[in-house]
Amino acid sequence: MIDFDELRSIAADVRIFIDASEDKGGALKAIVDAYDVVLGIFPAGPGMDLHVVKGNEVLNHIAQTQASTGFTHTAIAFQTREQAVALEHLMAA
Numbered sequence: 001m002i003d004f005d006e007l008r009s010i011a012a013d014v015r016i017f018i019d020a021s022e023d024k025g026g027a028l029k030a031i032v033d034a035y036d037v038v039l040g041i042f043p044a045g046p047g048m049d050l051h052v053v054k055g056n057e058v059l060n061h062i063a064q065t066q067a068s069t070g071f072t073h074t075a076i077a078f079q080t081r082e083q084a085v086a087l088e089h090l091m092a093a
Contacts, residue, residue: 044081
């Protein structure tokens with residue numbers, strides 16, 4: 001089960017890190033590069049939803065093997081799913 005409260009807390013820490021940086025784009029890239037799995041969270045209806053920005057292969061491996069150790073993850077808050085998808089495409093380029 002996904003703990004959106006934990007993801008919100010992680011995303012708040014990421015936001016603070018990026019806001020404190022002089023190079024916000026560089027800080028965002030550093031965050032994405034530093035983790036195996038990056039989840040984008042955003043409002044959806046009455047709750048929250050997520051998009052995998054980075055790490056689909058890792059999550060597929062976890063789903064197939066039931067082994068969930070040895071990977072790092074973080075979350076970034078977005079206003080829309082489209083923003084999360086755009087970051088995914090930018091980081092893949």
